[in-house]
Amino acid sequence: MPSRAVSAPTAPRPGGPLPWRYPHLVPETPPATHPVATSGPVKVVGTGLLGASLGLALRAAGVPVQLADASPSALALARDIGAGSPAAGTDREPALVVVATPPDVAAVTVLAELARHPAAVVTDVASVKAAVAAEVEADAGEGAARYVGSHPMAGRERSGAAAADADLFAGRPWVIVPGAASDAAAVLAVRSLAVDVGAAPVTLGAQEHDDAVALVSHLPQLAASLVAARLRETPEAALALSGQGLRDVTRIAASDPQLWATILVGNAAPVARALREVRTDLDTLLAALDRAATEGPDAPGATGPLAQVVAAGRTGVARIPGKHGGAPRRYGEVSVLVPDSPGELGRLFGEVGEAGINIEDLQLEHSAGQRVGLAILSVLPSAVAPLEAELDRRGWRVVAR
Amino acid sequence: MPSRAVSAPTAPRPGGPLPWRYPHLVPETPPATHPVATSGPVKVVGTGLLGASLGLALRAAGVPVQLADASPSALALARDIGAGSPAAGTDREPALVVVATPPDVAAVTVLAELARHPAAVVTDVASVKAAVAAEVEADAGEGAARYVGSHPMAGRERSGAAAADADLFAGRPWVIVPGAASDAAAVLAVRSLAVDVGAAPVTLGAQEHDDAVALVSHLPQLAASLVAARLRETPEAALALSGQGLRDVTRIAASDPQLWATILVGNAAPVARALREVRTDLDTLLAALDRAATEGPDAPGATGPLAQVVAAGRTGVARIPGKHGGAPRRYGEVSVLVPDSPGELGRLFGEVGEAGINIEDLQLEHSAGQRVGLAILSVLPSAVAPLEAELDRRGWRVVAR
Numbered sequence: 183m184p185s186r187a188v189s190a191p192t193a194p195r196p197g198g199p200l201p202w203r204y205p206h207l208v209p210e211t212p213p214a215t216h217p218v219a220t221s222g223p224v225k226v227v228g229t230g231l232l233g234a235s236l237g238l239a240l241r242a243a244g245v246p247v248q249l250a251d252a253s254p255s256a257l258a259l260a261r262d263i264g265a266g267s268p269a270a271g272t273d274r275e276p277a278l279v280v281v282a283t284p285p286d287v288a289a290v291t292v293l294a295e296l297a298r299h300p301a302a303v304v305t306d307v308a309s310v311k312a313a314v315a316a317e318v319e320a321d322a323g324e325g326a327a328r329y330v331g332s333h334p335m336a337g338r339e340r341s342g343a344a345a346a347d348a349d350l351f352a353g354r355p356w357v358i359v360p361g362a363a364s365d366a367a368a369v370l371a372v373r374s375l376a377v378d379v380g381a382a383p384v385t386l387g388a389q390e391h392d393d394a395v396a397l398v399s400h401l402p403q404l405a406a407s408l409v410a411a412r413l414r415e416t417p418e419a420a421l422a423l424s425g426q427g428l429r430d431v432t433r434i435a436a437s438d439p440q441l442w443a444t445i446l447v448g449n450a451a452p453v454a455r456a457l458r459e460v461r462t463d464l465d466t467l468l469a470a471l472d473r474a475a476t477e478g479p480d481a482p483g484a485t486g487p488l489a490q491v492v493a494a495g496r497t498g499v500a501r502i503p504g505k506h507g508g509a510p511r512r513y514g515e516v517s518v519l520v521p522d523s524p525g526e527l528g529r530l531f532g533e534v535g536e537a538g539i540n541i542e543d544l545q546l547e548h549s550a551g552q553r554v555g556l557a558i559l560s561v562l563p564s565a566v567a568p569l570e571a572e573l574d575r576r577g578w579r580v581v582a583r
Numbered sequence: 584m585p586s587r588a589v590s591a592p593t594a595p596r597p598g599g600p601l602p603w604r605y606p607h608l609v610p611e612t613p614p615a616t617h618p619v620a621t622s623g624p625v626k627v628v629g630t631g632l633l634g635a636s637l638g639l640a641l642r643a644a645g646v647p648v649q650l651a652d653a654s655p656s657a658l659a660l661a662r663d664i665g666a667g668s669p670a671a672g673t674d675r676e677p678a679l680v681v682v683a684t685p686p687d688v689a690a691v692t693v694l695a696e697l698a699r700h701p702a703a704v705v706t707d708v709a710s711v712k713a714a715v716a717a718e719v720e721a722d723a724g725e726g727a728a729r730y731v732g733s734h735p736m737a738g739r740e741r742s743g744a745a746a747a748d749a750d751l752f753a754g755r756p757w758v759i760v761p762g763a764a765s766d767a768a769a770v771l772a773v774r775s776l777a778v779d780v781g782a783a784p785v786t787l788g789a790q791e792h793d794d795a796v797a798l799v800s801h802l803p804q805l806a807a808s809l810v811a812a813r814l815r816e817t818p819e820a821a822l823a824l825s826g827q828g829l830r831d832v833t834r835i836a837a838s839d840p841q842l843w844a845t846i847l848v849g850n851a852a853p854v855a856r857a858l859r860e861v862r863t864d865l866d867t868l869l870a871a872l873d874r875a876a877t878e879g880p881d882a883p884g885a886t887g888p889l890a891q892v893v894a895a896g897r898t899g900v901a902r903i904p905g906k907h908g909g910a911p912r913r914y915g916e917v918s919v920l921v922p923d924s925p926g927e928l929g930r931l932f933g934e935v936g937e938a939g940i941n942i943e944d945l946q947l948e949h950s951a952g953q954r955v956g957l958a959i960l961s962v963l964p965s966a967v968a969p970l971e972a973e974l975d976r977r978g979w980r981v982v983a984r
Contacts, residue, residue: 352920352957355824357824390818390821393821394818394821398814398821398822398829399824399829403828403893404893405807405810405832406832407893407897408806409802409806409896409899410899411864411899412798412857412860412899413798413799413899413900414898416795416798417791419785419791419795420791420794420795420798421902421903422756423736423785423795423800424903425736427803427834427835428799430831431806431807431831431832431835433900434831435893435896436897436900437897438893439897442889442890442893443887443890444880447875450873450874454873457868460813460865461865461869463809464809464861464862464865465862467858468855468858468859471847471851471854471858472855474848479845479848479851480848485845488843491808491812492836492843494811494812495808495809495836496837497812498811498813498814498815499836499837502822502829503825519750524936524939524940525932525933525936528931528937529933530929530932531928531930531931532929532932534928535927535929538925538926539925540925544928555754
């Protein structure tokens with residue numbers, strides 16, 4: 183993996199800025215301009231994708247990192263990619279312990295670390311929070327004041343330290359979940375950790391978090407899996423008609439079954455609640471479709487319920503915030519035919535850039551049977567007309583939508 | 584819509600090549616090199632998105648187009664954007680009639696056109712085929728030999744002639760559905776029409792087609808709507824955690840409810856069959872989640888079924904063909920942090936082009952709270968290492984995945 187070298191830590195600069203090597207790539211709230219608040223040492227327990235990535239990010243910021251993992255080989259891999267040094271008896275006491283184990287052992291690990299390091303703030307990064315919080319608050323006693331739950335929204339279809347990345351958290355939301363007993367200093371320490379690795383901290387209650395991820399993360403995952411599962415026996419001829427819609431709906435179905443099973447059982451009640459609502463609507467659809475199948479398309483009660491469910495979805499999707507976590511906004515679209523050969527896409531974007539227009543979002547539509555693609559550029563509504571005129575002037579084939 | 588001008592027909596060149604104005608944008612099988620086989624006149628009945636787009640494409644190829652629509656205003660709009668001339672008693676008899684009405688009136692319209700034009704080949708572009716074919720074959724008598732069903736896979740979230748586009752069919756599959764009675768010349772005429780407007784013809788049986796679109800088009804639409812419908816009441820704080828996964832799964836939920844209701848009732852049985860399979864898996868998930876919710880995450884029979892459904896989806900999604908209708912292939916991915924300012928994406932693609940590497944696919948990950956994005960470039964596996972090295976050399980922040 184040559185790319186790993188790129189993310190390997192540079193010379194530690196204790197307390198110094200994050201080494202963003204390319205000033206022109208620094209985001210609006212630039213890590214480069216704020217010294218890291220996390221002094222460390224930070225102990226990372228569990229060196230999978232999240233733990234190892236966190237180690238890389240902290241080491242790159244000059245923060246000493248101690249690593250622990252139940253698996254010696256996983257630990258060795260994390261050490262070898264530069265995520266930190268294996269924890270040893272001779273270590274300085276960590277100021278902060280991050281538990282990045284699988285969710286099913288997060289709580290017991292948090293309790294053990296609270297006991298092992300009586301002065302340390304302890305957090306976990308499990309993707310489900312209420313269960314962990316309840317167990318810790320029940321058994322940690324005094325220690326509960328030093329525990330703060332958290333959840334960096336930075337999953338990935340690959341897992342393990344081999345996929346680790348110092349930039350994994352850059353620009354992602356990092357949910358901070360203070361417990362009833364958490365003291366302010368502990369909350370600040372975890373919040374600082376999120377900011378120091380480039381994430382955007384968001385504070386939520388444990389149940390509030392779990393209900394949220396059930397809807398915005400767990401339900402979509404299951405829907406994608408349920409649709410994709412239907413394609414196991416589909417004839418090639420049918421699959422050849424696949425369009426961008428199917429590809430988008432099923433993309434995340436490629437995720438890791440074991441990891442997802444663990445996440446889902448950990449958030450069973452909220453996910454079941456969401457799935458039950460889906461099933462109610464699904465039964466409505468089935469009743470309407472059966473009516474149409476038996477009595478014909480004009481059967482009373484066939485079209486109406488179908489249109490209502492599609493309309494409800496249209497209302498819901500409009501509520502998803504736009505990029506950068508901003509309020510939803512309508513961008514205008516400019517569609518351009520682009521030949522599928524090296525540099526053409528580059529030429530297009532270069533010329534859009536020369537026109538001083540920012541591309542807010544982009545979608546590539548694949549063409550079946552021909553090597554020409556459709557690039558759909560989302561730009562500010564006010565920029566649509568000038569951009570279309572400019573691209574046309576430059577000889578691009580702008581497509582009316 | 585300044586872009587409409589771009590798609591407006593150029594001076595007709597009867598029998599001449601399609602006027603691809605930009606040689607560097609001609610796809611691999613370039614329309615520019617084959618004269619159109621469709622001589623016309625072609626009569627288009629129904630001047631919505633598909634009918635008007637077809638008119639634009641044929642006119643641009645120098646083929647005379649006669650337009651008809653039940654709505655005088657829709658007809659006038661199609662005429663005004665250059666899709667053809669309103670059909671008149673004085674017209675030459677059309678050689679080909681394309682019925683582009685809503686699916687629920689397609690069959691009756693096909694029958695009327697077969698009777699009205701005793702020498703013409705008649706096709707329809709309804710997105711559901713078995714019902715139309717059955718009705719036509721039952722009532723057309725001799726005329727059935729001149730009917731061939733078809734379905735250009737070129738839908739769009741917008742509708743009406745206002746969204747028409749001469750390039751709508753470029754590179755899209757166009758399903759040809761010969762009936763039992765269709766004669767060879769009629770099939771060839773419809774196939775030629777598809778090729779002449781830049782589509783990739785695919786021959787399927789009516790039921791085969793309907794079963795296929797139920798799985799690759801109708802089911803994903805309903806799944807997107809069902810997930811998106813859950814977001815109607817979701818708190819803003821929860822929606823703020825939305826990631827690319829939710830956005831992808833729900834994108835097509837923005838489609839037109841009335842149009843979809845008509846499509847779904849027209850393909851009720853196959854869609855219901857697919858939905859029932861989904862419901863069976865969904866019940867399996869609910870049973871497992873309920874077990875976990877009541878007996879805890881380690882309850883027997885909780886994790887297993889969840890992992891199985893996710894694994895089944897993983898198997899299915901792997902069967903979706905890659906772009907250009909080719910066999911699924913594994914591309915390598917190169918991920919690069921890109922600041923969200925004009926020209927940066929362009930600079931990136933330009934430099935990838937200079938490196939002589941073709942971008943097979945592209946995905947932009949949005950960042951919440953920061954104005955920096957992650958561009959994930961899909962390239963041939965052999966190109967990953969050289970591209971990462973080159974981009975790193977040029978000062979880009981390549982991200983390990």
